[in-house]
Each structure stands twice: as structure tokens, then as C-alpha cells.
Amino acid sequence: MGEVRLTTARRERERGRRNRVRSLRRLVRGVYLEKDDEPTLLERCAAAVLAAPPDTVVVGVTALWLHGVEVADPLPVRLATATDLRRRTPGLRLVRRHLLPLARNRVALPVPAWVEACTELSIVDAVAVADRLIKLGRATRKELVEAAAAATGRGCRTARRAAELARPNVASVRESELRLMLIMAGLPEPRCNVAVGDEQRRIAEVDLYYDEFRVVVEYEGEQHRTDGWQWSADIERYEALAAAGYAVIRVTAARLRQARALVTTIHDHLTERGYRGRPPRFGTEWRSLFEA
Structure with a gap:
């Protein structure tokens, strides 16, 4: 799990330093940190493993962070x-599994960590994590689909649905959220991070793209506003896209929070360019995910 500076009350007793633990930071029952700094997540996990049964593995959301x-x-x-399990330890969430996930250095591997995390994640977060694991090269969509199909019990339905919705080439969590916001409202699914242009030149790589209607949806994080060079490059890029006949919809964090209006705007752009599908539908699940 990596090098951490931990000690236990038992170890201090064996060294004849019973009183030393009073000057150390206690992380969990019987495990202490040999420095005064705020413990890292890795140190908290190492302490938790020391305090738990010998076969214990870090799983779920915590393993994903690692x-x-x-x-x-x-x-x-x-x-x-x-x-x-015979007792509970404050600060730990310990569950019993008949079959433990595949792990390395007492940490569940990325795919089984994601499956376990689906017991507590929303479908949006589960898809965003799946997208991120694929982007980082720590999982393939095929591996996620197979692991979800083999899962049983709580969270398995979320995992299966999220695996089917996961996509490669997704650059950020916000892009995942925006894509799901559209398709869960019944709009067609855009492609992710596509290079657009013509045979003569490549104009830009865009976040979400509707090929048939030449509609581009771009999510702009804070760096697009605060970085002068980025801001200037964005202006040139959007001018080039407009000149080439693309419709560009720019989305900020504030605009993402106005989810219904945003989806309606994108639908209107698609309709103006020939889309004849049903208008967006904002059902109970959609409202709970994007308007809560």
C-alpha cells in the first residue's frame, strides 16, 4: 500500500515505550501516526487495514480515490x-464478503472497486467514474460490462446500467454529466471528444458532437475564463467553427445547474438543423438527478 509512518500500541509496548503513544496521533483503535501532520488518505487506509482482520481489503469509493x-x-x-465480524471500529466501514475482490497491496483493483462503489453511487457518478477509469487506461468498457454482469446483490443494477452507458474519450466528469443529462432526457447521444473540420483542415476537437446536425456542445471550466491564452484560443476556435457552419453551445458550471433550460436549448438547436425526434422528457429520475 506504500510507505507510511504508522505504529501500534502493541509495537510500542514491545519496544518498552508504553508512554510514547500519548504524544502520537491516534488514527484508529490501537494504531497511531508517528508525526503531527494531518494524515493522508493512504495513511488512514493503512491504519484501517492494521486495525481490521488480516484478510481485509480497501474497497469501493475509498479504493477509487487511491x-x-x-x-x-x-x-x-x-x-x-x-x-x-465481532466489533465495529469508529472511522471504518467494514463489510463481510464471502468472496473478496481481486486486490494488490490490500487495495481492490480498479474494476472491482468500481463495482463495489456502485452500491452507494448515483447512476451519474457511476458512469462518470467508469468514463474516468477508461480514460486513465485502468479499465476497458468490456471489463466493466463483464464485471457488472457478474455482480450480484445491492448495486448490481446500477453497475450494469452504468457500464452500458460508459464511453471512451471522455475528458472530464462534467462531460459525463452533460452527456447523461441529454440522453436521459430522450435526446440522441452525442459523440465524445471528436475532431471536426473538413478534408483541408482540422478545426478543433470538441467535447460533444452531433454529426448529422453539425451541433457542438462544449463544457468550459474555470480555466477557460481565467487563463488569458485559453480565452483567446477559445474565441478563435469558436469563430472558425461558426464560419464552417457548426452551431456551438457553450456550457458553464452555472448553466449546467439550469439543466432543463440547457437541454431545451440544445434540443432547439437540433430541431433547427433537421432533428425530428421527440422533445425532451423530464421524468422523475431525470429531475432527481439533475434538478435536486
Whole structure:
């Protein structure tokens, strides 16, 4: 799990330093940190594993953070064990599993960590994590689909649905959210991070693209506003896209929060360019995910 500076009360007793634990930071029962700094997530996980049964594995949302995918809150530390549980430890969420997930250094591998996390994630977050794992090269869509199909119990339906909705080439969580906002309202699915242009030149790579209607949807994070060079490059890029006949819809975090109006605007652009599908539908699930 990596190098961390932990000690246990038992170890200190064996070294004849019973009173030293009073000057250390306690992480969980019987496990202490040998420095005064705020413990890292890795140190909290290592302490949790020391305090738990010997077969314990870090799983779910916590394991995803250790793999570089930050979703929800990694605390309390999520753990799984095949050992009978006899007591609860504050700060840990320990569950019993007859079959433990594949792990390396006591941390579940990315795909089984994602499957476990689906027990507590919304469908939007589950898809965003799946997209991110694919983008980072830590999973393939095929691996996610197969793992979800084999899953049973709580969260398996979310995992199966999320695996089917996962896509490669998604650059950010916001892009995942925006894509789901559109398709879950009944609009056609755009392609992700597509290079557009003609035979003579490549104009730009865009976040979401409707080929048939030449409609581009771009999510702009804060760096697009605060970085002067980026702002200037964006202006040139959007001018080139407009000159080539593309409709460009620019989406900010504030606009993303006005989900219904945003989806309606994108539908209107599609309709102006020949889309004849049904108008967007804002059902109960859509409202709970994007308007709550």
C-alpha cells in the first residue's frame, strides 16, 4: 500500500515505550501516526487495514480515490473482509464478503472497486467514474460490462446500467454529466471528444458532437475564463467553427445547474438543423438527478 509512518500500541509496548503513544496521533483503535501532520488518505487506509482482520481489503469509493479517481467522500474508509465480524471500529466501514475482490497491496483493483462503489453511487457518478477509469487506461468498457454482469446483490443494477452507458474519450466528469443529462432526457447521444473540420483542415476537437446536425456542445471550466491564452484560443476556435457552419453551445458550471433550460436549448438547436425526434422528457429520475 506504500510507505507510511504508522505504529501500534502493541509495537510500542514491545519496544518498552508504553508512554510514547500519548504524544502520537491516534488514527484508529490501537494504531497511531508517528508525526503531527494531518494524515493522508493512504495513511488512514493503512491504519484501517492494521486495525481490521488480516484478510481485509480497501474497497469501493475509498479504493477509487487511491487509484486517482475522486468521487464522493473517501471517508469513512471502506473495507471488506471474509472474516466474521465481532466489533465495529469508529472511522471504518467494514463489510463481510464471502468472496473478496481481486486486490494488490490490500487495495481492490480498479474494476472491482468500481463495482463495489456502485452500491452507494448515483447512476451519474457511476458512469462518470467508469468514463474516468477508461480514460486513465485502468479499465476497458468490456471489463466493466463483464464485471457488472457478474455482480450480484445491492448495486448490481446500477453497475450494469452504468457500464452500458460508459464511453471512451471522455475528458472530464462534467462531460459525463452533460452527456447523461441529454440522453436521459430522450435526446440522441452525442459523440465524445471528436475532431471536426473538413478534408483541408482540422478545426478543433470538441467535447460533444452531433454529426448529422453539425451541433457542438462544449463544457468550459474555470480555466477557460481565467487563463488569458485559453480565452483567446477559445474565441478563435469558436469563430472558425461558426464560419464552417457548426452551431456551438457553450456550457458553464452555472448553466449546467439550469439543466432543463440547457437541454431545451440544445434540443432547439437540433430541431433547427433537421432533428425530428421527440422533445425532451423530464421524468422523475431525470429531475432527481439533475434538478435536486
